[in-house]
Structures are given as structure tokens and as C-alpha cells.
Amino acid sequence: MYSSKVSNNKNQCSNGVKNIIMIISFILIIYLMCFNFSIPNTKSLHTSVTLQNDSSSSSLSLSSDTNLEHIVFGIASNENAWSARKELVKMWWKPGRNMRGCVFLEKMPPNYTNNANDSSLPPICISGDTSRFKYTFRGGTPSAIRVARVVTETVALNHSNVRWYVFGDDDTVFFTENLLKTLSKYDHGLWYYIGSNSEHFLMNKAFSYEMAFGGAGIAISSPLAKVLGTVFDACIERYPHLFGSDARIYSCLAELGVGLTHEPGFHQLDVRGNMFGVLAAHTLRPLVSLHHLEMNDPIFPNMTKMKSLEHLYDAAKYDPHRILQQTVCYDRWFTWTVSVSWGYAVQVFSYNIFLPDALRIQESYFPWQTSDLARHYDFDTRPYEPDPCKRQLVYFLHNVSTGIKGQIKTIYRKKTPENCTITMVSPRRLEEIRVVSQKLEIDRKRLLSPRRQCCDVLSSTSRNVMDVAIRECKEDELIFIHP
Ligand SMILES: *[C@@H]1O[C@H](CO)[C@@H](O)[C@H](O)[C@H]1NC(C)=O
Ligand SMILES: *[C@@H]1O[C@H](CO)[C@@H](O)[C@H](O)[C@H]1NC(C)=O
Ligand SMILES: *[C@@H]1O[C@H](CO)[C@@H](O)[C@H](O)[C@H]1NC(C)=O
Ligand SMILES: *[C@@H]1O[C@H](CO)[C@@H](O)[C@H](O)[C@H]1NC(C)=O
Numbered sequence: 001m002y003s004s005k006v007s008n009n010k011n012q013c014s015n016g017v018k019n020i021i022m023i024i025s026f027i028l029i030i031y032l033m034c035f036n037f038s039i040p041n042t043k044s045l046h047t048s049v050t051l052q053n054d055s056s057s058s059s060l061s062l063s064s065d066t067n068l069e070h071i072v073f074g075i076a077s078n079e080n081a082w083s084a085r086k087e088l089v090k091m092w093w094k095p096g097r098n099m100r101g102c103v104f105l106e107k108m109p110p111n112y113t114n115n116a117n118d119s120s121l122p123p124i125c126i127s128g129d130t131s132r133f134k135y136t137f138r139g140g141t142p143s144a145i146r147v148a149r150v151v152t153e154t155v156a157l158n159h160s161n162v163r164w165y166v167f168g169d170d171d172t173v174f175f176t177e178n179l180l181k182t183l184s185k186y187d188h189g190l191w192y193y194i195g196s197n198s199e200h201f202l203m204n205k206a207f208s209y210e211m212a213f214g215g216a217g218i219a220i221s222s223p224l225a226k227v228l229g230t231v232f233d234a235c236i237e238r239y240p241h242l243f244g245s246d247a248r249i250y251s252c253l254a255e256l257g258v259g260l261t262h263e264p265g266f267h268q269l270d271v272r273g274n275m276f277g278v279l280a281a282h283t284l285r286p287l288v289s290l291h292h293l294e295m296n297d298p299i300f301p302n303m304t305k306m307k308s309l310e311h312l313y314d315a316a317k318y319d320p321h322r323i324l325q326q327t328v329c330y331d332r333w334f335t336w337t338v339s340v341s342w343g344y345a346v347q348v349f350s351y352n353i354f355l356p357d358a359l360r361i362q363e364s365y366f367p368w369q370t371s372d373l374a375r376h377y378d379f380d381t382r383p384y385e386p387d388p389c390k391r392q393l394v395y396f397l398h399n400v401s402t403g404i405k406g407q408i409k410t411i412y413r414k415k416t417p418e419n420c421t422i423t424m425v426s427p428r429r430l431e432e433i434r435v436v437s438q439k440l441e442i443d444r445k446r447l448l449s450p451r452r453q454c455c456d457v458l459s460s461t462s463r464n465v466m467d468v469a470i471r472e473c474k475e476d477e478l479i480f481i482h483p
């Protein structure tokens with residue numbers, strides 16, 4: 001019995017080898033055919049070249065030269081909100097960079113001149129009339145149709161040389177360098193619908209895990225947006241019962257057979273109150289967008305919402321790709337855990353916590369809704385310690401500067417005074433954390449396969465100061481609690 005089984009296996013083996021050889025030759029033939037026939041077509045040529053030389057060190061990329069001039073933005077706002085919300089748009093709309101696109105309002109605000117010469121803001125476009133479309137969602141706002149049609153109307157601006165259309169709300173702020181980096185992963189000549197869903201379990205359940213939530217921003221490649229533009233009005237007739245604009249865009253793209261490409265750097269931020277936990281445990285992908293900043297606490301304590309957002313952008317100016325990127329190291333001497341969320345905050349735990357736990361999102365916020373289920377988020381969490389004397393210490397960004405040899409130096413300071421006893425081994429005596437790092441360059445390899453960096457707690461220059469250096473990890477380096 002046993003031996004017959006073995007010989008059987010042998011037979012299968014040699015059959016398997018034959019099959020594999022046949023498959024390989026088949027692939028080779030197809031490949032040669034494609035390569036020969038695709039030369040006149042420049043688009044396929046690009047693809048073939050990448051296939052032909054797909055060495056990982058190759059810097060070949062399809063759209064690495066994508067820049068702001070290739071993007072057209074469609075921002076949805078309204079007459080009443082615009083005068084306040086334009087301050088948020090000013091945070092990321094870059095004057096003098098030939099940025100293209102419009103902010104769409106239902107009508108011009110009174111006493112407002114559409115200053116076409118003001119390059120610090122996008123021009124105002126007046127949305128087309130949508131009264132012919134039915135809207136039947138109870139308690140919803142029919143303006144969802146106007147906002148959804150921002151897609152059509154942005155494409156209809158007829159800009160040339162467009163690679164991506166990017167849509168957002170007036171309270172979406174983008175980190176444009178990271179938006180470009182993220183989009184450059186994809187071939188803009190193909191159909192892409194890129195974004196992310198909500199952090200909130202109920203929101204995703206109610207809408208869809210496959211829907212790009214509008215507040216987080218939605219990127220649609222040019223050829224797809226053009227097709228979507230031509231079918232959109234006919235399509236949304238079928239969805240009067242939906243609540244929002246993003247659900248309409250999602251539905252019409254689904255009808256075109258296109259699914260969502262998830263990019264976790266886009267943030268809908270459906271959390272309320274203190275967003276600290278979410279910001280301090282950012283994904284390894286670059287930060288593309290933030291949302292709902294106006295309805296939540298300022299992201300830095302002791303600062304206004306606007307000022308604190310400016311503060312974050314200050315750091316991002318020095319090192320856009322590193323902003324919020326989290327690095328963890330362990331202090332051997334005192335057994336502390338140090339977690340740097342670059343450009344934002346440093347957390348110091350007076351004990352060692354395992355790396356996977358340090359990477360979880362602390363529940364610093366409160367839920368968007370009050371039901372029991374509303375406390376469920378679609379990410380990993382770690383509880384918020386109510387006792388401030390047991391909670392980890394948090395140091396917030398104080399300032400950024402360029403140091404020696406192009407190093408970037410960020411200083412973090414404690415913002416919230418508390419009355420806790422200070423022991424010899426407590427990090428509580430630390431008043432300031434200084435972090436040095438090199439500007440983070442993301443090449444194609446890093447973009448496609450990101451890896452967390454490492455850090456070291458340096459021997460300190462003062463009792464009240466901790467010095468930390470961020471660097472690339474060694475090939476086989478592990479980030480762990482040293483015994
Ligand atoms: C493939 O890439 C390698 C390394 O970048 C380069 O040396 C080689 O010339 C390339 N081959 C072709 C056919 O482009
Ligand atoms: C427009 O501006 C004028 C002069 O500044 C002012 O008298 C008027 O009330 C303003 N109208 C509105 C609607 O704000
Ligand atoms: C914009 O600039 C042009 C040329 O410099 C000028 O003629 C025009 O009056 C300006 N428009 C506004 C609204 O300032
Ligand atoms: C854009 O081009 C289309 C077709 O060429 C034309 O019908 C439309 O009026 C143009 N829109 C604008 C704003 O120029």
C-alpha cells in the first residue's frame with residue numbers, strides 16, 4: 001500500500017513538472033507576443049518595459065513624475081460654510097503652484113468677489129441646477145446630489161493633461177506631497193478609484209466597506225473620471241434613496257464594474273473629541289488627508305484648531321513623508337518604551353510594552369454616536385487609562401529645525417500639567433524630548449513595500465531631556481524589549 005502510494009506520488013510529480021514546463025512555455029509565448037505587438041502603443045510599451053526589467057532596485061515607475069499640475073481638484077462646499085471653511089483649504093492649497101480645480105458652491109456668497117487672482121484659494125464654480133433629480137432619503141439633504149455632481153462638473157472644466165481628479169469636502173485637508181506619492185504608485189492611464197472607508201464600524205456597515213468616504217478624499221484616474229462623467233447623470237437617477245454624495249459616486253462606479261483601491265493614508269476621521277490615538281498610530285503609508293478637524297478638539301493642546309493644524313503643517317514642510325510616522329524604541333536602562341509619532345507627539349511609557357501593543361490606537365476619542373455598537377471601530381485599539389498618573393506621558397511638537405548635516409530636529413514638550421509623584425525611575429522628570437532624523441525619501445521600493453524605521457534612545461545630555469535618533473533599521477533588525 002505504502003509503496004504504491006509513493007510511486008503514485010512520483011508519477012504525479014513528473015506530471016507536475018511537465019505541466020509546469022508547459023505553463024512556463026505558454027507564458028513565454030504570450031509574453032513574447034504581447035511584447036512584439038504592443039510596440040506601437042505607447043501605454044502598453046510602458047508596461048512591457050516594466051515587466052521586462054522588474055528588478056526591485058529599478059527606479060522605473062509609470063507615473064513618478066506626477067505632480068500637482070497633473071491633478072484637478074473638485075472641492076464641495078456651500079455658500080454658508082465657505083467663508084469659514086476656506087481657511088482650511090488655504091492650509092493645503094499652494095499658491096503659485098498652478099493648482100487646478102474649483103470649489104463648488106450653490107451660489108455666490110453675498111459681498112464675495114470671486115477673486116480669480118487670489119492663488120491662495122481655488123476659484124469658485126457655481127454648481128449646476130439639480131432640481132430635476134429626485135432625492136428621497138428621509139432626513140437627508142438633497143444637496144448630496146449637487147455635491148455628487150462635482151465629479152461631472154470638475155471633469156467638464158475640460159482641463160488638459162490631467163492624470164487624476166481628486167475630490168474632497170471643504171473640511172478635508174490634503175498633504176499634497178503624500179497625495180502625489182500615493183497616486184504615483186498607480187498607472188493613471190488605467191481605471192482607478194482610490195480612497196478609504198470610515199474608521200467607524202457602523203458607518204462602514206451602513207454605507208459600504210468598498211465605498212471611498214468623501215470626507216477622506218477620493219482620487220479617480222482621468223480615463224475613469226471621463227467615462228464616469230458621461231454616465232453619471234443617468235446613473236444617479238437610479239439612486240434617489242441614498243443618503244450622501246459619496247454613496248452615489250460609489251454606486252455609479254460599481255455599475256461601471258470598478259472597485260475601490262484602499263489607501264489608508266486617506267482619513268475620514270469619524271471619531272469625536274480627542275483624536276490623539278488615531279493620529280499617533282498612523283499607518284506606514286504616507287498621510288494623505290485629514291477630515292473633521294473643525295468638529296473635534298484641537299490636535300495640539302493649548303492651541304486653537306487652526307493654529308494646531310498650521311503647527312502640523314509646519315513639521316510636514318520639513319519632512320512631508322515622515323509626518324505622523326511612528327517609530328518605537330526601548331530605553332534599556334530605565335525600561336521605558338518610547339514611541340515617536342513624528343512631527344506630532346512622543347509618548348513615553350514608564351514600563352515596557354510590546355511593540356504590537358504600542359502600535360494600537362489608544363481610545364482617546366469618544367464615539368461618533370451613542371449606541372453600544374457605536375463604540376466599535378475598524379482598527380486595533382488600546383484602552384485609554386483614566387488616571388493621568390498611570391497614563392503614558394505625552395510630549396507634543398514644540399518646534400522643528402534643520403540641524404547639522406541636513407538632519408531634522410524636532411522638539412516635543414509636555415503640555416498638560418498634572419500632580420503625580422515623581423520617582424527616581426519615572427520619566428516624569430523629562431520636560432523635553434529631542435528627536436533627530438533624516439528627511440524621509442520614499443523611492444518606489446519603499447512606496448510599494450514600506451518598512452517602519454528604528455530609533456535609539458541616546459545617552460542624555462541633561463536630566464530633563466531625552467534625546468532620540470531615528471534611522472533606518474538594519475536588514476535583520478528587530479524592534480523588541482531588551483531583556
Ligand atoms: C535592467 O536593469 C538593470 C539594473 O537597473 C540594468 O543594468 C539593465 O541594463 C536593465 N536592462 C534592460 C534591458 O533595460
Ligand atoms: C454687503 O456689504 C455692504 C457694504 O459693506 C453692507 O452694507 C451689506 O449689508 C452687505 N450685505 C450682506 C448681505 O452682507
Ligand atoms: C486680476 O488681474 C488682472 C490682470 O492683472 C486684472 O486686470 C484684474 O482686474 C484682476 N481681477 C481681480 C478680481 O482682482
Ligand atoms: C468642455 O468640452 C465639451 C465638449 O468638447 C463642451 O461641450 C463643453 O461646453 C466644454 N466645457 C467647458 C466648460 O468649456
Ligand SMILES: *[C@@H]1O[C@H](CO)[C@@H](O)[C@H](O)[C@H]1NC(C)=O
Pocket residue numbers: 398399400401411
Ligand atoms: C525651538 O525651541 C527651543 C526650545 O524652546 C529653542 O531653543 C529653539 O531656538 C527653537 N528653535 C526654533 C527654530 O524655533
Ligand SMILES: *[C@@H]1O[C@H](CO)[C@@H](O)[C@H](O)[C@H]1NC(C)=O
Pocket residue numbers: 302414415416417
Ligand atoms: C498655553 O499657552 C499660553 C499662551 O501661549 C502659555 O502662556 C501657557 O504657558 C501654555 N500652557 C501650557 C501648559 O503649555
Ligand SMILES: *[C@@H]1O[C@H](CO)[C@@H](O)[C@H](O)[C@H]1NC(C)=O
Pocket residue numbers: 417418419
Ligand atoms: C495640583 O495640586 C495643587 C495643590 O494641591 C493644586 O492647587 C493644583 O490645582 C493641582 N493641579 C492640577 C493640574 O491638578
